[in-house]
Amino acid sequence: MKNFFLVENPLVKRDVTILRDKNTNQNEFRLAMDRVSHSIAIEISKSFELTEFEVETPLEKTKGFKFKKQIVLIPVLRAGLSMVSSFLAMIPDAKVGHIGLQRDEKTLQPVDYYYKTPKNLDESVTIVLDPMLATGGSAVASFNSLKQKGVGKCILACLIAAPEGIKKMNEHHPEISIYTAALDRQLNSVGYILPGLGDAGDRTFGTL
Ligand code: PRP
Numbered sequence: 001m002k003n004f005f006l007v008e009n010p011l012v013k014r015d016v017t018i019l020r021d022k023n024t025n026q027n028e029f030r031l032a033m034d035r036v037s038h039s040i041a042i043e044i045s046k047s048f049e050l051t052e053f054e055v056e057t058p059l060e061k062t063k064g065f066k067f068k069k070q071i072v073l074i075p076v077l078r079a080g081l082s083m084v085s086s087f088l089a090m091i092p093d094a095k096v097g098h099i100g101l102q103r104d105e106k107t108l109q110p111v112d113y114y115y116k117t118p119k120n121l122d123e124s125v126t127i128v129l130d131p132m133l134a135t136g137g138s139a140v141a142s143f144n145s146l147k148q149k150g151v152g153k154c155i156l157a158c159l160i161a162a163p164e165g166i167k168k169m170n171e172h173h174p175e176i177s178i179y180t181a182a183l184d185r186q187l188n189s190v191g192y193i194l195p196g197l198g199d200a201g202d203r204t205f206g207t208l
């Protein structure tokens with residue numbers, strides 16, 4: 001698949017299993033979400049361009065590196081919030097915007113309720129954080145909004161993706177790279193990912 005990256009290592013496989021398990025409690029769920037997000041952040045960082053500069057150690061001058069572009073994280077509320085702290089731990093100087101979207105339970109269409117992003121997105125690398133890529137409606141709507149405001153390079157970081165969501169992203173935003181820790185089988189009749197992990201927002205925030 002075009003621009004598709006499956007983030008796989010034994011830690012991620014173990015933690016995705018913890019996330020899937022219906023008996024995992026809220027605290028363990030959040031901790032596993034943190035750890036997987038950490039691995040995804042590292043994998044995404046391999047695509048960052050670097051600028052060289054001179055750094056002085058206590059002993060001598062040597063070559064140093066910094067990111068060429070500002071990194072901007074955009075969690076999609078609510079569930080995307082669960083990925084922010086891990087990304088910020090790895091990229092402490094990232095700016096953070098927020099997009100509020102809620103799927104209408106009947107139509108499965110995303111309804112937007114909040115949008116606030118940093119300035120100069122066109123000169124930044126923007127990473128949209130949302131653990132679930134199901135129908136793809138929320139992801140496509142997020143990138144539509146960002147493009148309307150004028151965005152530069154964009155990446156989608158998720159935890160579990162359904163083939164339906166990837167197909168929709170490829171149709172609407174084929175240039176955007178998608179990173180995920182698992183590619184699942186399909187959606188059920190009410191738009192939940194199978195086998196999935198259930199409702200990511202509810203399991204993260206205890207609103208089941
Ligand atoms: C979930 C999830 C995504 C969306 C994915 O959010 O966090 O944003 O569903 O589904 P889609 O690909 O079919 O659009 P939800 O609407 O449940 O809101 P919440 O995070 O506030 O619970």
Ligand code: URA
Pocket residue numbers: 079132134191192193194196197198199200201
């Ligand atoms: N949103 C979720 O939280 N889980 C799914 O399986 C699909 C959408």
